Amino acid sequence: MVTSKFLSPKNDVAFRKIFGSEKHKDILIHFINDVLNLKASDKVEKVTFLSTIQDPDIAYKKESIVDVLCTDQYGKQIIVEMQVSPQQGFEKRAQYYASKAYSRQLNSGQELGGRYQDLKAVIFIAITDYIIFPDKKDYLSNHVILDSKTYARDLKDFSFTFIELPKFNINSIEGLSSIIEKWCYFFKHAPSTSEEDLKKLIGSDLVIQRAYEALNRFNWSEKELFTYEQEIKRIMDNQAVEDYMKQKARQQGRQEGRQEGIRIGEEKGKLEGKLEGKLEGKLEIAKTMLSKGYSIEDIMLITGLHYSDIQSII
Template sequence: MALSKFLDPKNDIAFRRIFGTEKNKDILIHFLNDILNFTGKNAIQDIEFLSTIQDPEIASKKQSIVDVLCRDSTGVQWIIEMQVAKTKGFEKRAQYYAAKAYSRQADKGDQYHDLKEIIFIAIADCILFPDKSEYRSKHTIRDEDTNEHDLKDFYFVFIELPKFPKTKEDQLSNIVEKWVYFFKYADETGEEELERIIGSDVIIKKAYEELNRFNWSEKEFIAYEQEVKRIRDEQAALAQKLDDAKKEGKIEGKIEGKIEGKIEGKIEGKIEVAKAMLTNNVDISTIVKCTGLSVDEVQELIQVEEK
């Protein structure tokens, strides 16, 4: 694919610009309706952005903040998260975020019957579920015996970009695939490809235009570049740690090998001394004292020598 004027939507700054700002909430509404296939009376009509900080006590830590948190006109809350790299326990973190958002509703009067559904959507540029072949998976709480959906207040959707099999715009057959292609290949998409991707989807076009680097101010672009640098620095630091661990492992292996070799050499030397002493009819107790071998070891040596 040709060099593109579009920035990477997986970048945290770009992602929030497209899906987390008031001026672009029509993009977010369109995206949510498309991913969940909400149409007609079920379609989201409006959303209200909420504070993304889930835990004030640890608000300064990145892992305590979701990318986008909003509430639709029916009260359902939506968490949208962009996950760039595989992190241990991400699926647990997703459930934690959902639980925090759910429990926070009860703080307003403990009217549990008024609690609204939480829908968590994660777009991951990594493999989250190695045993699943499909790039999109949907998770609910079900009765194990009947598969009935009685507990309806938690719904999770995970989109794993590496599993998306289509690599060309003319392979896209529906709006969900267009969105996934957008996340995976926007920063590699050229003008001609864009026209074929957009078709009649005006909102998709708007999402691409928000990524057009020529529509970004210098300050905005610097923030984007700083985020790129932060990710690269983290990746480099991780790579260095892995290299250091490998080197330490090799050094430890060499040291252990030398120690084991020395120990084996000492034992072999003791055995040779014991053999010589046995040849000269030295008694077992003296051999034990001189070599450090045990009585049993000397007796085993005698049996071997007699065979």
């Protein structure tokens, strides 16, 4: 088996190495500007990394840690998150991450001083390896807070951008027409990109080349590669546990279904037995009444039998 030269940027270890390290700040800045289509004075020129732990009290939980958290030259906070495993309610987690980053800007002293005017905007960017919004066709979606009547954006401090990789269906380099498409291709196909394809892909976008160089396994130390492989193992182990639990749940469901079927069958049998016994008893009464000279109409009235039931014993 041929080992790919380039590692997967979807791996958390690789993702943080490329987009969350001082060494590759230029890649992160380029990526943010490309994804958000920032121009002129809105462009990010520099970033400062912040702690990715959102809540120190529950830092052991994945939910409290983001992949990349930084501020730009204006103090705006930018979260960049890679999400590979499908997770229900991830869009709510995104809002939680953003709100935590927003509220953390004020310490208790500032809150008492009422300095809410100092709060800076929070931008959340997520790349997901599964579909979050099934009703949306486009792989790239931007979400902001708008006035429901005028559509004015009066509340400007939150924005969310999602890239849903399964919706990106350009699988050939010749079909790429924008820098954002090159980034999506990078995330989806980096491990299978050949040197020849890479030359075509790079073109004049040297930062893409830098991103691929950061993924080149020959530029990684043994310790880094071990950590990368451990992350793959962790994901596979989690998937194996999840698959086992699903299989166990299906087996339990089938067993419970069989037991329920047996129970219903037994109850039905008992009911049918009771009804059959009740019918036989009524027929015996009808026979006795016939021998005493009662009319069929009287027997039907007293026993509740049908005319055909009585006819069967005459």
